Structure formats: C-alpha cells, structure tokens
Amino acid sequence: MIHGVIMAGGSGTRFWPMSRKKNPKQLLSLTGSQSMIQETFGRLAASIPPQRIYVVTNAEQTAGVLEHLPQVPRANIVSEPCSRNTAACIGLAALRIAAQDPNGTMVVLPADSYIDRADAFLDVLNTACAAAETAGTIVIFGIPPTFAATGYGYIQRGRQIVETNGVKLFDVLRFREKPDQLKAAEFLESGEYYWNSGSFVWKVSTIMEAFAEFMPELHSALGRIAAALGTPRETEVIAAEYERLPNVSIDYGVMESARNVKVIEATYGWDDVGSWRSIENLRRRDADGNVVDGNHIAIDATNCTIIGEGKHLIAAVGVDDLVIVHTPDATLVCRKDRAQDVKKIVDHLAELGLHEYL
C-alpha cells in the first residue's frame, strides 16, 4: 500500500510578519484559498486515503496542523521533539509506516511547495510508485530548471529507464550542491540537470536498508525508538534519541551515496515559494504588475506585492518593486529584491528578545 508523508517542520521566517512560530509558512494561504499544507494534502489525498497520510511536525505547530487537516487521524501527526533535518524526520515517519505495513511504499513531500497541475503530479506520482515498488528504487522528483537558480541542489540525469504516460524516469549520474551563477547557467544550458525538489518515493524497507548502510547511527536510534513505540516510554525515548541524532539532510545522508536512485522528471510547474518575491509568480498580477490581496488603494504603484488582512487599508503612492505586508501587530515594507533578508528581521527580533513578534 502507498502511504503519504508530509514534512511540515519549517518555520518559514522569510514570510514574516505573516509567518510566525505558531503559524509557519505551510499554514499560510500564500498561493490560493487553501493553506500550503492543505494543498499538499489534497494532492496526496487524490490517491491515498487520509488514514495513510502522515504529517511530521513539531510541538509548536501540532495544533495548527490538526486544525488545517481535520481529515488526518490524530495518531498520524508525528511531532518531533527538536529539529534534526530531513533524514531524522523521514526516519521517524518510516518507523510509523513500517509498524503498520512493513511492505508499504512511502511518498515524501515538503508541506510548503507549490505545484500548478494536480493531474500532472498524479501521473508522475503513479509512475514513481510503480518504479519504487517493482525494483526497490529510490525515486527522487526532478524539476526541469526554468532559470539558472543558485538556490537549489541539482541532479544530473543519466540513461532513460522508462517512459510511462509521457512521464520519464532516468538514472542519476550525480548530485550537485547549490551551484554558483556560472555553474547554474551551464546546468540550465545542458538540459541534463534537474532541481532537487525534496520529494521522494521508496519502499519503507528500501529506505530502512539505506539508513542501515549509510546512516548506521540514525538506523540504530530508529531501532531503539521502534522498540518504545506504543509504550509509555515512547515520548521520553524519542526525545532522548533525537537529542543525540546528527543534523543531516536525506540528500547528503542517503541520496548522494545510494546506488539505486532514479530521478523522475516533473511534468508540472513547481515553486518552492521561498520568499515574498515568489508570490508574484504564483498569483495573478493586475494591469500595473501589482499582486494584491486585501483592502488597498494604489496610486502610481507598480510591480508591488501588497498583502493585508481584514478591513485594514493599505495605501501605496508612487512606489515600485516593494513588498508590503500588514498583520495586526506588525507591518513589513521591503524592497522586492531584498525579500531574502526578511529572515534578518526575525533574527534581529530574536536577538532583542521580542518574542511576541516571532
């Protein structure tokens, strides 16, 4: 059987002031009327029943996740005691699934990516699952690059393995870390590279064997956690093991070493919604190039992203290329090409001890 895992541990500081510790990016409706986690859930729920969909999150966000996904059983919301990157997160989810269905297959998706066509995603998912189930393959979703991005890892493809319903699966030649501008341009030009979107499909047994081979420390910790699952010591054991776990991504810990990794070519549009700047690509712009949401008046304002809420009115006069976001207790005004630096505000607030705004 196929199981879905949504990784929802991110804090999304780059969407401050809308994203907060208790209301992170995945709980925001940044790209449509649903929150990002609801959209991700909807994509999985098209082919997987909610009883087999898991969410890995943290204590601070559990209440929000439950509220956004009432269809998911409470027991399927897995709460990490602290953040230890994607390998640990995936390991914890794999344990839960293995306890129910040791022969099962798992799809792992970040909660906070944007995908434009649900039907195309479903075709890719089906082909990926078939490959993972029949050949014990680790399948990674590769996004054909649309520009020379320096913010993503890249995957160089090898030989084509199969094409099903127009969906192509390739061998992986190698993984490349986030490149500089020159390398990124080369990758784009060659047509052989994909962005690593952090989405995967594998059998539970496949990923567990990979942990045993490439991340033995994590594997044995997972073994100790497995023994405590369902006992009164569960929470305590998870907390103790997590404390000592290495902070390693699944890409670095497993993907770059494993031999049976294939890349499946996404036929849908994708965006990691990495900052306020992303929003302009994912929403309709008005005639002046503005993306607006909420009560506003714009006079000679162009190419701005203006987001308010409720009855609060935002008036913009003579400004260009700004991001303006109003929330009840904080307002952001940021030059669009500095959207990455919104994170610095959050860092600064933390330094100042102004936790009420975090």
Add this chain to the structure above:
Amino acid sequence: MIHGVIMAGGSGTRFWPMSRKKNPKQLLSLTGSQSMIQETFGRLAASIPPQRIYVVTNAEQTAGVLEHLPQVPRANIVSEPCSRNTAACIGLAALRIAAQDPNGTMVVLPADSYIDRADAFLDVLNTACAAAETAGTIVIFGIPPTFAATGYGYIQRGRQIVETNGVKLFDVLRFREKPDQLKAAEFLESGEYYWNSGSFVWKVSTIMEAFAEFMPELHSALGRIAAALGTPRETEVIAAEYERLPNVSIDYGVMESARNVKVIEATYGWDDVGSWRSIENLRRRDADGNVVDGNHIAIDATNCTIIGEGKHLIAAVGVDDLVIVHTPDATLVCRKDRAQDVKKIVDHLAELGLHEYL
C-alpha cells in the same frame, strides 16, 4: 487689550492616515509631544490670558479642540457651520472680540504652523501689536524665504518703517500669488520678498473698516450676525448667512487692496508642515537619515520617515526615501517626493464612499 485667534478649520488631508475628519492635522503631535494647536495656543498664552484666546473651528472638530485646549473657555470656541475661507473665519472671530472689547487688538494665527523659537515669536508679536495699536496698521507676518518655494504667496517689502529689539517692520510694495519656479528663484535672490505665513495683527476696528470698504457683502452679513449674537436665533442666523458668504481668503479680499498693510520680518524659523515630507525637517534624523517614531526595525533603510503607534511593529528592509505611516485601520507607504499626493488617496476614498477611513 490683545486677543488671540487660532484658525483651526483645516482638514489636513495630506497627513492621512493619521489625519482624519475628526482628528485633523492641528490635533496631531507632528512636530513634538504637543499637538500643533496646543503649541500654537502655548505661543499665544505666553502673553495673552486664555480668556482672551479664541479658536475658530467647525462642528466636527469642536470636541477635539475642547479636549486639547481645556484652558480655553467653551464660549471662546467658535464653530463655523461651513467652510468659507479665511475672510469669513476672521470676520466671525472679530465680531466676538468686538462684542467684548471694541477697541481691542487681535492676533490671528493658523493652528497648524511650526515655529522653532517661542521667544523670537514673542518679540515679533510685541512689535506687531505696538504697530497695529498705535497706527491702525494691518500687520502681516513675513517669513524670509529659505528656498525658492512655489507653494506660498510672497510679499514684496518696501521702505523700512521701524526696528524694535532687532525686529523690522516694512511697507508692503505688493503681494504676489504663488510663483512658478523661475519667479520663485528671482524672489529668493532679490532678498526683498517674504513668504506669507497667514498670520496677522490688527485692531478689531481696523479690520472691520477694511471689510466695510473691500468686502461689503461680508461686512453686512457680519452686521446681521452681530445683531443675533447672544440671542436664541444666533446659530440659525450664522448658518443662514454663512451659506451665502463668498469663499474668499483674507489675502485676496483685504490684504491686496488695503493701503495700511505692513510686513513684519519673522526672526524665528517657520514651516507650514504641509505634508509628511515636512516632518523630516522638524524632527531629529538618526544616523541613516531616518525619522522614526514608534516601534520599528530598519535594515538598510535610509532617509525614510517611519511613524507607527502603540505596540505595532514596522519593519523596513532595503528601502529609501519612503514615508511609512501605520494607524490601527490604515497604513500609508508613499515615496517621499510624492507626499503631496497623499491627498489623492483621501479624494479617492471619498469617491468610493469609504467614509470610515476619512
């Protein structure tokens, strides 16, 4: 005796969203800890007792004025039924003073100008009063221009009449309407011109005679109002007369025609606080050239005016030359050199019928 009149009828739409119909510019603390009307009152109260200080305002602002100036007797707050420019406003105040003290002298000041040195203002006021009392002169306060402003009327001085304590009084050669840039530069260069600051001193009898000669329509309306003052018909008569009064400024209606007008040279710094842009000249800038008031974080923000209130946090990243003003129900983000266009927002809101933001 000397009486003070504060003209406080302006709506100050250019300080939206802080200025509103019921909370206009003169009730805002734009330049210091006191509201502008409190500062104006304070300047007069240094030499005139509150019982002889009058405020002309309108029905919507009366409550606010009373709250800001509890020292002024309720009966001295004169409420205009509708706005008919400065000639009518001054006429109505003159009637009240004439009823108490027909031989009195009146000082007329706008409620919403900034003056930097109260002691220098007092010296100028004393010299002006002496001139008005002894020679039946109309004295107008002239501000030595500091730049080639196109937004003010100018007064060309003639022969010097007197100098008292370093304060100089001149004949007026002529009044000039708001000039174009070229003319303004000429006026500045010549050293013979002053800005008309809209502040005056005269005897009540002098201004009444001037109304009789140059604005007979207003003069006879004032006569009918005078007959009704203190009777049950007072409000009704004022409303009926005001309805028909010409909308004429004291400058156009009297100053430009009267022969006995003199200009007194201001020895203090003055600013009409005409828009959000003015604020940067009247408040302390920080090391990045920002003027800030309220809770804020600025990262690489320069030459901005950032004004918030209460605990609401304004975060500015990578922006220059902006005015950012937050109030509970509306936020303004405006390029500084477009500050004059804030008025357009107010016009637009009125057109849309969004009265709650006006």
